[in-house]
Amino acid sequence: MREQPDQALAPGLTARVELTVTDADTAQALGSGDVPVLGTPRVLALAEAATVAATARDLPSGATTVGTRVALAHLAATPVGRTVVAQARLTEVDRRRLVFEVDVTEGGQTVAEGQVERVLVDRARFVQRAGAAT
Structure with missing residues (x-):
């Protein structure tokens, strides 16, 4: 992708x-454990x-973003029926690389952060290249 002038x-x-x-x-x-609480893969997707x-x-x-790296700490269990909120804040832009801080909470308690x-x-171009790799 060409660098954007602005x-x-x-x-x-x-x-x-x-x-x-x-x-x-x-x-x-999700197959990530055997307990009936919010699974870590779903926390990450959120x-x-x-x-x-x-x-x-x-x-x-014509642009989109793709995930390249994640560091996530899943700190608390959340049972079925509860609502979790994920908040993301863009903290760094280095040319095409974007870094976000994320927090997931439920009722004021931190469920995950990273x-x-x-x-x-x-x-x-990304989709075309991904198709060529198959």
Whole structure:
């Protein structure tokens, strides 16, 4: 992807997404454990959804972001029926590399926290290259 002359994305962008935990979101259902609480893979997907939402309105035409690195601490169990909130904040922009701080909470308690890195790419070119790899 060509560098954009004006930086379209800047630190400070934020987004918030919510999820009410269902049986399908549990560690049992996801195969990441055998307990009926919010599974870590679902926590990660929610955190990533918040990062995507944080930049969605400000992406250059034809661009998207793809995840490249995650560091996530899953700190508390969340039972079915409770609502968790993921908040992402863009903290660093290094050319195409975007770094987000993420927090997932439930009722004021921290459920998970960490950092997600994404890279800005040309959507069509990325999809074409991914198809060529198969």
